[in-house]
Amino acid sequence: MWAELRRIGRDADSGGYRRHAWTGADADCRNWFQEQAEARGLAYETDRNGNQWAWLGGPPPASGASAASTGGASSTSSSASTGGTASAWSDSAAGDAVVTGSHLDSVPDGGAFDGPLGVVSAFAALDELRRRGAEFTRPFAITNFADEEGARFGLACVGSRLAAGQLTREQAYALRDADGVSLPEAMEAAGHDPGTIGADPERLARVGAFVELHVEQGRALDVSGHSVGIASAIWPHGRWRFDFRGEANHAGTTRLADRRDPMLTYAETVLAARREAELAGALATFGKVSVEPNGVNAIPSLVRGWLDSRAADQATLDTVVSAIEQAAKDRAQRDGLDLAVVRESFTPVVEFGHTLRDEIGRLLGGRAPLLGTGAGHDAGILSAAVPTAMLFVRNPTGVSHSPAEYAAEDDCVAGVLALADVLEGLACR
Known part of the structure; x- marks a missing residue:
């Protein structure tokens, strides 16, 4: 599986991956x-x-879903249940499905493991x-x-x-890539009907637990000597867009004292971000x-930069971002520029539910330590709607x-075996 997907x-x-959404x-x-x-x-x-979604004895497709199972069967008619248990699920209660997986898209020139390891595993x-x-x-x-x-x-x-209702259809329709292609246009070009997108509470109501395995994006496990860890939080x-607007002019004839150069303000803001x-x-x-206009011999009229900021708690994050904004405003005023700051996305702290987290710890016999992470994941988004947990490799x-x-x-x-142990404890007897 890994060899097939890796290419x-x-x-x-670059040797990196460019698997941007709907390409x-x-x-x-x-x-x-x-x-x-x-x-x-x-x-x-x-x-x-x-x-x-790939179902073993799961619920039939929810509203707006496109079924494409073997033989055109619904998810309840899968022929691959172990021990012929599919019939036992036909009367299963809502909210009892156990789900695992991750994602397959990548950042520009991303690595091979981020996302795909969770799906392959x-x-x-x-x-x-x-x-x-x-x-x-x-x-x-x-x-x-x-x-x-979100690379595209x-x-x-x-x-x-x-799915979780944290992004409305109107907000999704407004998303555009660097070429001006909208999200619905990209989805339609890839063969998916964008008219169906939106909150999917019926589907999420069928999920009793979602466990996402992911490669660790840090060295905590390497330092501790463990192969697998459990996410604590x-x-x-969030992501903030800073628009610095100045005045375009000739790089070879405009005196330094006469310039309204947004690149200088942007550079100072980058340094302020590191300092704060x-x-x-x-x-x-x-x-x-x-x-803009992005010419070698032209003073820019606009420099637009995107800030990604993260912290262990909300108060610290607010303090850092506020300080960066203030530094940008002070420098913009000094340089005679206009500044606009827009928060484009934000995810509050996610403390994974202790009940599921502790059960996973028990199933793994204490061989996986708890660790936090500064990286966002689908499990974090879904945690507001369903019980979620994460394993790190x-x-x-x-x-x-x-x-x-x-x-x-x-x-x-080791990650696969740990995930199998967890799934066996949650979904099997």
């Missing part, structure tokens, strides 16, 4: 997911928001449970959430946000910038969102 969307020059590479990943589901006799469907864990002869007593599903990274349209976790985080984050023990990054370098992202095969196998 999709890889850039030959050709994304379509290839989605086809791979469907093939894996059907090879295991799972009932495949795409929900109203483009998220993919989900299928591998099912294979392991079948090898053990485990008998499922609850509906089970594997999922691939659409557009988790600038908003992370679009598929799960839509996700830091609050260090003082507060938080994180702040300007990782994306656009310039050791990343010896701590590098992520980069071609250098890595996890050793032994640790990946």
Whole structure:
């Protein structure tokens, strides 16, 4: 599975992955997911928001879903249940399905593990449970959430946000990529009806637990010597757009004293972000910038930069972002510029539910430590609607969102076995 997926969307020059939502590479990943589901006799469907599901004894497709299971069967008619238990699920109560998975899209030139490891491990864990002869007593599903990274349209976790009602149809329709293509236009071009997108409470009401496995995006496990960890919480985080507007002019004839150069203000703000984050023990990054008119010999008229900031608690995050905004305002006033700051997305702190988290710890026999993370995930978005938890697999370098992202095969196998143990305890007898 890993070898098949690993070649999709890889850039030959950088060695990184470019699997942006609703592109050709994304379509290839989605086809791979469907093939894996059907090879295991799972009932495949795409929900109203483009998220993919592979059901073993699950509920029939919810409103707005597109069923495409083997033989055109609904999810309740899967022929691949272990021990012939599909009939036991027909009268199952709402809210008892156990779901696992992650995402397959990537950031620009991202690594091979972020997202795909969780999806590959989900299928591998099912294979392991079948090898053990485990008998499922609850509906089970594997999922691939659409557009988790937000690399194309600038908003992370679009598929799960839509499903959870944290992103409205109107807000989703307003999203555009760098070429001006709207999200609905991209979805339609990829063969998905954008008219169906929106909150999906009926589907989420069927989920009793969602467990997402992910490569660790840090070195806590490497330091502790563990292969697998359990997430305790996700830091609050958000994205802010800073628009610095000055005056375009000739780079070779305009005196320095006469310039209204937004690049200078932007540069000072980047330095202020680093300074404020260090003082507060938080994180702040300007990782994306656009310039107009973007000429080598032209003073810019507009510099637009995007701030990503995260902290262990809400008060610290508010303090850092406010300080960065104030530094930008002070410098903009000094440079004679106009400044606008827009919060484009925000996710509050996610403290994973202790009941599910503690049960997973018990199932793993104490061999997985608790650790927090500053990275956002679909599990964090869904936590407001369903019980969620996360497993992390050791990343010896701590590098992520980069071609250098890595996890050793032994640790990946340990992750699969840990996930299988968790799923067996939650969904089998």
